[in-house]
Amino acid sequence: MASVDIALCALADGGATEVRLDPGDPGSSVVVLRRGEQVYAYRNLCPHAGRFLNWAPGRFLFDQGRLVCAAHGAVFEVDSGTCVDGPCRGSALVPVPVRWLDGGRLAIGS
Numbered sequence: 283m284a285s286v287d288i289a290l291c292a293l294a295d296g297g298a299t300e301v302r303l304d305p306g307d308p309g310s311s312v313v314v315l316r317r318g319e320q321v322y323a324y325r326n327l328c329p330h331a332g333r334f335l336n337w338a339p340g341r342f343l344f345d346q347g348r349l350v351c352a353a354h355g356a357v358f359e360v361d362s363g364t365c366v367d368g369p370c371r372g373s374a375l376v377p378v379p380v381r382w383l384d385g386g387r388l389a390i391g392s
């Protein structure tokens with residue numbers, strides 16, 4: 283798996299950012315979520331029906347701080363990726379490695 287280098291300050295605190303590990307491959311899409319100094323990354327792939335989680339490029343839904351799949355409303359905890367409500371309750375998003383680099387930057391992916 284490839285990786286993307288991104289600055290922490292480029293991630294909106296409380297929001298989500300979409301990155302592609304391979305710019306030419308939509309299937310390499312990753313959702314990156316920042317909560318303060320914590321950053322979580324998951325494959326942008328819902329375990330319910332394999333759809334993208336976002337409703338438009340780089341645009342994600344939230345409900346009470348939880349990530350919501352735009353297709354059928356599955357609700358995921360940000361810090362674990364676990365589905366806590368909706369059609370795939372109990373399943374989970376696939377985590378993507380996040381590694382701190384120098385200068386407040388992060389490597390998303392391996």
Ligand code: FES
Nearest residue numbers: 328330331351354
């Ligand atoms: S594909 Fe995400 S809830 Fe159905």
